[in-house]
Amino acid sequence: MTFEIPPGWTLTKYGSDACVQPAYRAGLPTTFGCAGIAIKSGSIAGNELRLYEARQPGGWYAATDVQPCPVRPTLADGSFNGITSGTSSPPVESGLRPVGSRKAAYDRWTAACTSGYRFSPQAWHLPVSRVLFLDYTGHAETARMLESVRFPG
Template structure:
């Protein structure tokens, strides 16, 4: 039970501004219920590990969901998971955690799970996405996240359901252990994510 829910939380993962209520799982451990920041007209400031960012106006952030599928998701309008902002410090410190470290040097480097990657898009949120069948790196290097330099990659992802083929962008801060993944990337979201990350601050 722990490894399944832990793996889901690792896939995409984070921290909150409001206090999280808890339920109890079948193994007796407390589990967080969904903790979502409200959508504000000027954008809300959220904390992900040591990183602090301001959401686009009207966007919401789910730090933790009960099933782990929406952990770290940014939501806008009908899009359930436009991008994920994850604090992987706990996951990467556990030698038994089922995790692949993010890397722009491998085909599915944006995917930290050890199971089969899925094609999360605007039309296919986590839990409903088709299996990813390919992931081709088309751009890599470094991009700024606030005053830090993140390992950056962009992949063209092919899916079992070809209508879900899309691009994925990733920023990985290996020292801070913060991962940002943008799903179904296109010009509008790219610009928002670039603005959000350029304005990031750290403590």
């Protein structure tokens, strides 16, 4: 699989997974170590590390503990600003969306942090290709990158 990396962004690989994110990401919302678009492949973890499935409640949240908020993980008083809702909720939107020349199962959830910060994680899952694209906080570059995906064969 190939795709275009948005201008000013970089690709960082983590085993069979990757993150495409802005080269300069200081201060940008970051979830699970990625300030851009996470790409997972193979056996993909979903909610609380169960196997990912389309329409999975909290499918975007591959953790069993409280994760830091994508913005300001520590509040002004020094307390932890964790993700407090949306980690096990069903998607608020589901359907099929294009990824390159293929159709992916699309899900969007809503989530919030202790501070009140709200965000909408989105996922595009290609179960036959065993690939999942995750945009946790919404990036203008996501649509173009997904459109550019090319599969072998």
